[in-house]
Amino acid sequence: xxxxxxxxGRKREINEDYxxxxxxxxxCDIYIVADGLGGYECxxxxxxxxAESVYDSILNEYSNIAxxxxxxxxxxxxxxxxxxxxxxxxxxxxxxxxxxxxxxxxLLVVFRYLDNLYYLSVGDSRIYYIDRNxxxxxxxxxxxxxxxxxxxxxxxxxxxxKNHPQRHILTKAxxxxxxxxxxxxxxxxxxxxxxxxxxxxxxxxxxKHELLNIFKDNEFDIIAQKIVEESNNRGGTDNITALIxxxxxxx
Numbered sequence: 001x002x003x004x005x006x007x008x009g010r011k012r013e014i015n016e017d018y019x020x021x022x023x024x025x026x027x028c029d030i031y032i033v034a035d036g037l038g039g040y041e042c043x044x045x046x047x048x049x050x051a052e053s054v055y056d057s058i059l060n061e062y063s064n065i066a067x068x069x070x071x072x073x074x075x076x077x078x079x080x081x082x083x084x085x086x087x088x089x090x091x092x093x094x095x096x097x098x099x100x101x102x103x104x105x106x107l108l109v110v111f112r113y114l115d116n117l118y119y120l121s122v123g124d125s126r127i128y129y130i131d132r133n134x135x136x137x138x139x140x141x142x143x144x145x146x147x148x149x150x151x152x153x154x155x156x157x158x159x160x161x162k163n164h165p166q167r168h169i170l171t172k173a174x175x176x177x178x179x180x181x182x183x184x185x186x187x188x189x190x191x192x193x194x195x196x197x198x199x200x201x202x203x204x205x206x207x208k209h210e211l212l213n214i215f216k217d218n219e220f221d222i223i224a225q226k227i228v229e230e231s232n233n234r235g236g237t238d239n240i241t242a243l244i245x246x247x248x249x250x251x
Contacts, residue, residue, distance in 0.1 A: 001249035002031070005224040009201055010236030016043030017199050017241040020051040024062050029112040029250060030055055033243055035125050035199040037173055038103035046090055046105040050174050053089055054109060057082040065113060075118055076184045079111065083122065083174065083182045090175025104176035108141070108197045112250050117187040117195075122180070123173045126203055128196040129187070130215055132248070137196075137212040140185070144172035168200075187247075195245040198227070201238035205231040220246065 008015040016036035023029050032051040036043025061078050068074035086107075094100045106123025119127055121141035129138045146169040174180065187195075196211065206214075206227065218226050227242040 001246040002244060003221055003224040004243040005228045006241040007228045007232065009238055009240050010232055012239055014044055015239045016047055017239040018047035018051050019241055019243055020055055022055055024059060027114050028062060030058055031110040031197060031243060031245060033108040033125055033197045033199060033241055035106040035123065035239065037105055042100055042103040046103045046175055049090055050086055050105045050107055053086040054082055057085060071113065072186065075113060079118065079120055079184045080182055084180060087174050087180040091178055094175065104173040107174050110195060110197060110245065115189060118184055119187065120182050120184045122182055123170050125199045128211065129191060129193060130196060130212060131193040134212065134216045137208055139208065144170055146171055192248045195247060197243040199239060199241045201240035202227055202231050202242055204238060205234040
């Protein structure tokens with residue numbers, strides 16, 4: 001079970017966010033959220049191509065997962081290779097037309113195979129876990145940003161990073177650099193709460209504990225809608241996408 005909403009926001013003319021949700025048989029669910037970069041038209045092209053390329057590649061590899069002896073290892077390597085292929089596709093497309101210059105996208109992928117959940121992140125879109133009792137929200141991903149690098153190396157504090165003038169500069173995005181490496185993680189099978197996948201149009205507007213309060217105050221079916229509404233109420237300075245997955249419904 002999932003709910004999703006995507007909105008252009010109040011300051012942008014085009015929604016460069018893109019989401020894709022697909023099911024393959026009874027064994028597999030794919031959830032993808034991408035936030036396009038590169039200005040007018042380029043961003044929406046990059047996010048759509050990225051999401052569809054990832055899905056197509058998983059579909060092509062799907063039958064091989066069942067044949068693999070070590071499924072965890074196979075899926076992890078498969079996902080890493082798929083992102084490399086997708087990165088090449090967008091990076092090379094940029095060279096075909098000047099209008100695609102600077103094109104790229106952030107990327108979130110949550111992939112279910114049987115009872116196992118895997119995820120990856122590129123850029124500054126985020127994945128959160130909210131426990132079943134709605135008592136805690138935990139960020140599962142780390143922003144690939146210049147400012148986050150400064151925080152990790154103790155050059156600036158986390159508090160200083162919030163208003164840093166270069167806080168939106170990405171150190172990693174799909175299609176921007178020739179080479180890309182990603183980490184694929186697995187969600188503990190004891191978790192049975194909720195996954196929130198969202199773009200920075202949400203996280204720049206709403207703090208983590210405020211997102212948890214939205215979960216507490218609303219029925220599951222309208223949580224994504226409420227997140228979009230609240231992001232817009234606070235200015236809607238960017239495109240807004242929120243996708244929420246009820247983990248217990250996947251098992």
